[in-house]
Amino acid sequence: MLPRDMLRYVVVSTLSHRLRSALTALGIGIGVAAVVLLTSIGEGLRDYMLAEFTQFGTNIVAVNPGVNTTFGMPTGVLNTQRPLSLDDAAALRRVPWVVAAMPAIQGNASVKGNGRERRVTISGVGPEMPLVFSFRVALGSFLPPDDPRSPRAYAVLGSKLRKELFGERSPLGERVRVAGERYRVVGVMESKGTVLGFDLDDAIYIPAARALEMFDRESLMEIDVLYEEGAPVDEVVKGIRRVLSARHGGVDFTITTQQQMLDVLGSVLDVVTFAVGALGSISLLVGGVGIFTIMTISVRERTFEIGLLRAVGALRRQVRRLFIGESILLAAIGGVAGLLFGATIVRLVTLFLPGAPLSWSPAYAFAAELLAVLIGLVAGVVPAQRAAMLDPVQALRAE
Amino acid sequence: MIELIEVCRDYVVGDQVVHALDHVSLRIPAGDYVSIMGPSGSGKSTLLNILGLMDRPTAGIYRLDGVDTSTMNDEELAHARQHQIGFVFQSFHLVPRLNALENVELPMILAGIPPKQRHSRSLGALAKVGLSKRADHRPNQLSGGERQRVAIARAIVMQPKLLLADEPTGNLDSKSGGEIIAILEQLNGQGLTVLVVTHDPAIGGRARRQLQFRDGRLLHDSGQS
Structure with a gap:
């Protein structure tokens, strides 16, 4: 099967249930929008904090008395500081x-x-x-x-x-x-x-x-x-x-470069951004469950079509790919919609509240879309496998 | 072309074994026109599924064009279905969201044939069943007889040698049913081997050779002397 034919088949069958596909994609869209917004807040917070710290200049090394010791030595006794x-x-x-x-x-x-x-x-x-x-x-x-x-x-x-x-x-x-x-x-x-x-x-x-x-x-x-x-x-x-x-x-002193401080701060803020992104991903998972449900229903409804495809020479793996393709397409459409929605919100907020710590991060947006597609893939595997393993004789008997 | 030797197909239903086919032996030469008749549960559909490589015998040998099909794997079976066998079903089984032409194209799409070639071949197949003018109609815009003609076009578009029709007139009125049978006979006249499963004696009787099934056994074969 030629790739463009496969794509066309998948697109046509996804579009044949417009409302249902749109609602399913919406679940993923909300998840992606949540990830985009939350990571934007995280990144914005990071930019804000780093700006606060670098306003004193970055070419600074601080020297403090004492050593940050990791040993439990009683400092009063051996204090030669x-x-x-x-x-x-x-x-x-x-x-x-x-x-x-x-x-x-x-x-x-x-x-x-x-x-x-x-x-x-x-x-x-x-x-x-x-x-x-x-x-x-x-x-x-x-x-x-x-x-x-x-x-x-x-x-x-x-x-x-x-x-x-x-x-x-x-x-x-x-x-x-x-x-x-x-x-x-x-x-x-x-x-x-x-x-x-x-x-x-x-x-x-x-x-x-x-x-x-x-x-x-x-x-x-x-x-x-x-x-x-x-x-x-x-x-x-x-x-x-x-x-x-x-x-x-x-x-008997400690030297801290501004860069070290910024690195530590940066890595802490990275964790924060990642954590809020992970929180947003929970809604992506919910969207994935939605796709799984719809794909399961779709396989059941189109049982005769699966039987027919097999009768006219489709391999099990072709059937599997067609259904996984639909699942991925739903997720990808939802993902793009979510990205647009999230980006619009970020834009609007920064337009009306210029000081808001929001920063659109393309890397996280890309990661969110990729995650959405991955969730589509995973959600589609079981229904697609069920479709592929159907006995064609039984499938054709279904009305 | 078709050779069955002592073919059995058993189903286990609960703790009972049902012999859907019971030691059936049969030879059908290329170009033949055969009807398979018998009451429901006589095994005629099971026979058709086995001949169409959709199902495998539990015992016995099925040779298609001299090749023992029991040695073929899933991929080879699918390939054989794609290139050697055409199916026509009682309830047409057209994909509702595709128009007539796209439905006919389906086997070629799966086979990876490029669009240009597909297009002309599908139009040719639709012309053979007299539906050229309805190529862009969806199944729900076609009458029952027209739908079955689209299904026949789909079955012959890969130029198979064997056409298997399972109650092709079962959902049609007698007039369109007659048209469908006429098309099948015309295709047979062009050298296609045609097998029709039916319980309508009027339709079965038109075939050159008639097989009678009961309880999984070949009861009567008009072609055997």
Whole structure:
């Protein structure tokens, strides 16, 4: 039997029961649409999260004190961990490809100014922060490049803190008290919004050395190393490790590249997308049951036709193929309809709610269609096999 | 052309064995015109199914054109049905969603014959049964007699040597029935071997040779002297 004749035969018999075929295909269509929509939400969520994380730039390596140990060693006894110091940060600037190494420390304290008081996040940072985190100054300038060990008492306000304390008035040159200490405001940052619930605008930025003193800490919380665009990350990491372990006499710190963080985050979000896709596939399975039912009925109704086909020389496998073909066709039609429907919904939603975390993913759409066809195949196997195994004499006797 | 030697066909119904065919021996030369008669349950349909390679004997030998059919596998049987045998059924068995021409094409479609050749051969077969003008009609737009003529066109389109008709006039009035028999006889005149199962003595009596069956046994064979 020529392939196009087989296709024609399958198409004609599918179209001969328009309503029934349409309803059966609808079951699969709903399933595919569900998979498309759910994976679009998953992908959208992923894009949103990754965008949140990469807004600080991607060429960053974070160095934290301590080692993520997987052994149950009591850390109090064998603690030879040395603090990450300002000098460490200074030393890291000499590592090849490194553009900036910025000490960072965070805490909470109250800020008083203009007769008002507000409790905000205190970030002790280096003067390179705008460069490292691609964070721009709106007013004035950022912290000046003073001697890192004894910087002047200057502060830069987050946009929200500025509004709360000074309103529309320029705070430049004003004095504020941070945890009782006097600082002079030299700049205001641009608004950056919240990242994962953390308000970057409700903060004040002061030199790291002063923050260490303020919080009475020995060690920095983190050193953020910015390296040149396009530099080999592995080499940068090696350089950092070499310099720091020489200074500390061992590896008592953890290096995390932005890429690693993104990879971990990405793989978590991949699992989420896959899981919601799998949930959607349940409705595909229900559609498959529908196809199975209709194909079983169809084989019963067309028993004489099967007998006739066999009488005029059809092989069992030809009969089997014809019925599996119908089953696959139903699923494929439903799948395409579902894809169109799902894509339309995604388009409409993004049109009216531009910020919605929805992202049409062709890979998942293709996978959904493929899955639909596969379900059609599986649903058709048993009825088609039943048709193929019919005794032609018995089949011809059926009316 | 056809040679049956001591052919039996037993069915097991419950715990009873029914002898649908009981040691039937028969020779039918090519080009013969044979009617098979007998009451229901006499085994005439079983005989037709075995001759048409739709069913296999439980015992005995069936040679078609000198070839022992018991050695053939499913694929060879299907191939033989496709190329050597044409079937005509009492209730026509046309596929309702296909028009007359497409119904006639069906055996050629299954055989993988290209569309152009199929088309001309189907039209030729429809012309032979006098239905050229109805090629694009669906079965439900045709009368009973016309439907059976489409079925005959389908049976002969592969140019078989043997035509098996199972009660071909059973669902027809006597006028269209007569037309159908006339067509079969005309085909026989062109060299086709024709076997007709019927319980209508008027139709059976027209055949050159008449076989009488009862209880699975060949009771009377007018061709044997």
